[in-house]
Amino acid sequence: MKFAEIAGHRELKNKLRKLVHNERVGHALLFYGPEGNGALPLSMALAQYLCCDDKSSGDSCGKCMNCKLFTSNNYPDIHFVYPVAKTQKSKDKPLSTDFREEWNTLLKTEKYFGLYRWLETLGVENKQAQISVYESADILKKLSLKSYGGKYKFVIIWMPERMNNSASNKILKILEEPPAFTFFFLVTEDTDVLLQTITSRCxxxxxxxxxxxxxxxxxxxxxxxxxxxxxxxxxxxEGNLSLARKLCERSESYRDYAVHFSSWVRACFKADTHLILNWVEECSRYEREKLKDFIRFCSNTFRQALNLNYSESDHSNDVFNDIGFELSKFSPFVNSANASSILELIDSAEYDVSRNANPKIVLTDLSLKMSRQLRVKP
Ligand SMILES: [Zn+2]
Known part of the structure; x- marks a missing residue:
């Protein structure tokens, strides 16, 4: 993977390039940050860049032998470790290598994926996936083998927070005495649960x-x-490309959501019970996941409206323009006097829906309370 294939992160990419050119890449790196931030592909791009024979463009060349091996997933000295669980295919002591094919495919099609998406691919989203002590033993074994020909070996551990204690301790031993020409890249979302003795070595x-x-x-x-x-x-x-991609699958719904939002707030503002009940009837037909998605859309729209009161930004890009609802004219009704109550009402509705409450009751209750809030004067 080239740096150029990864979205954004201009400064960080420069920093990584500099580390390579100044030979300051440590033997263990800890990439950390929230889900969908591109950390995993960045760690892979760094590995390829370290091995590339022609760095003159400031990125991997994509043409040398090593680049070709990386691109085709055939670089022999890169080992991936990630959480796995027992499946039909791997019933006893499952290891990352058992799922390498699924891993490569997912990386190729959606490189910003998060843990849930990965487990979904394996069909084990309801199981407790982990990185076991057998996995650490497997890494040790692989590292003891002679390097295939390339200069460097890499171990990329994705989600090291899923290592249990014995796995962590075994990894720690390797990090304490790292083999020559071997890099460990740990990619985590949560540094707090990692052994401090591990993070301090990275x-x-x-x-x-x-x-x-x-x-x-x-x-x-x-x-x-x-x-x-x-x-x-x-x-x-909110900056999570994994979530953004998932939301795309429902993108055709957004115009629909905008229509429902506008008729809802109009009905609430007029306190028109008949219109409100019609609206409830229609929206409660959404299946649960979609309803949650719609409620999040509403929450986001109220936030946007609130922000419009404080900024000059023109909203010509908004999905509401398509349906003739002007968010800027609506925004004064969301103000410092009611904004936090409105957002709380919506959050609690989302919570109730996710806890399997009856959608009609939740939406009716939400609408009646919203009706009161929208008429609060600033
Ligand atoms: Zn190259």
């Missing part, structure tokens, strides 16, 4: 969540979304 690389503009660009370029929809999804995804 050079730390913070990988921040993606800013709004990069998320939007990613959605338009890689998911071929139009500007309006990309803009809405980018706001909801």
């Amino acid at each position: 050079q730390k690389i913070q990988v921040n969540r993606y800013p709004l503009d990069i998320t939007k660009e990613f959605l338009m370029e890689e998911e071929a979304l139009d500007q309006n929809t990309a803009s809405v999804i980018a706001q909801i995804a």
